[in-house]
Amino acid sequence: MINPNDDSAQYLISTVSKRSGVKSDLVRAWERRYQAVTPTRTPGGHRVYTAQDIARLKLLNQATSNGHSISQIARLPLEELKQLVKDEAVGDLGLAMPPDNPTDRLYLAEEYVDKCYSAVLAFDSNALEAHFEHAIVELGTQIFIEQLLTPLLTKIGERWRVGELRPVHEHMASSIIRTLTYILRNNNPIAANAPRMVVTTPIGQLHELGALLAAIIAELKGWQVTYLGANLPAEEIAAAVHFTQARAVTLSISFNNDDLTIPKEIRRLRSLLGENVALIVGGRAAAHYIAVMEEVGVLNIQNYAHFRTILDGLAAQPQTTDAL
Numbered sequence: 001m002i003n004p005n006d007d008s009a010q011y012l013i014s015t016v017s018k019r020s021g022v023k024s025d026l027v028r029a030w031e032r033r034y035q036a037v038t039p040t041r042t043p044g045g046h047r048v049y050t051a052q053d054i055a056r057l058k059l060l061n062q063a064t065s066n067g068h069s070i071s072q073i074a075r076l077p078l079e080e081l082k083q084l085v086k087d088e089a090v091g092d093l094g095l096a097m098p099p100d101n102p103t104d105r106l107y108l109a110e111e112y113v114d115k116c117y118s119a120v121l122a123f124d125s126n127a128l129e130a131h132f133e134h135a136i137v138e139l140g141t142q143i144f145i146e147q148l149l150t151p152l153l154t155k156i157g158e159r160w161r162v163g164e165l166r167p168v169h170e171h172m173a174s175s176i177i178r179t180l181t182y183i184l185r186n187n188n189p190i191a192a193n194a195p196r197m198v199v200t201t202p203i204g205q206l207h208e209l210g211a212l213l214a215a216i217i218a219e220l221k222g223w224q225v226t227y228l229g230a231n232l233p234a235e236e237i238a239a240a241v242h243f244t245q246a247r248a249v250t251l252s253i254s255f256n257n258d259d260l261t262i263p264k265e266i267r268r269l270r271s272l273l274g275e276n277v278a279l280i281v282g283g284r285a286a287a288h289y290i291a292v293m294e295e296v297g298v299l300n301i302q303n304y305a306h307f308r309t310i311l312d313g314l315a316a317q318p319q320t321t322d323a324l
Helices: 013-020 024-034 051-065 078-092 102-121 125-139 141-161 167-179 209-220 234-244 261-273 286-296 304-316
Strands: 196-200 224-227 248-252 278-282
Touching (some): 141 209, 141 304, 196 234
Parallel strands (some): 196 248
């Protein structure tokens, strides 16, 4: 049993992550940006943490899950953190804090869109990353993706087309979003019998943010996701399905290439997957390929709510097998 009063640095970050419930990448981020903990290093350069560090991280994890900004509580003394979490536990019983108002979070998301766009326009990557980190904590992952990231990326695309932004602005924002996915991804363990999914983009589709966000949404719905990145041919996607025994494949299509590659790949993948593996397609340019999707029986994502409905429907179906 861990003694929280033990000041000896003896725990590697893998153990700290497991016992505190905070992913290793997030531990490093909180350490680097907010000095939430200050580990020492072994002669070989490995971080080592104390039992007090584990206790702090566990409390910080609880507090941020309740809506507190990590920047405001990261350096609180251990006893103050304990009291903060204790007070909110009482509030959860209806004796203190009022329930969270989703409408307030939607208004807050709109404010963050404006602040984040201003950071993009100023090409201030540090400000943009800080806004994102705070918004994830204050909004929660689902609202962050649907009410902040989606309208922000749409706005960036529109302003790029009229010349207010350069392509490098979009690249900067996309790069930061990719680095923050360790915070967005589900911290809760996935059930061993959870339905499995492969997420990627077809060959020629190099922009992966849509696929990455789809993977996160699926994880939040309890799916076990294998994320493959971008630009894969149908044969490799089908191989991943075979290796993982996935029940579904989700593809993101961001650009209309005005050629026959995407229709050909969709038909080929549908043939390779067989009838027992669902093929789901979404993304900004998916509408350009409605004809082929209807032809081969693809599930076309209309929006995030529709995607979650698709996931619920597929998860409720009994597991079947099909040789690939």
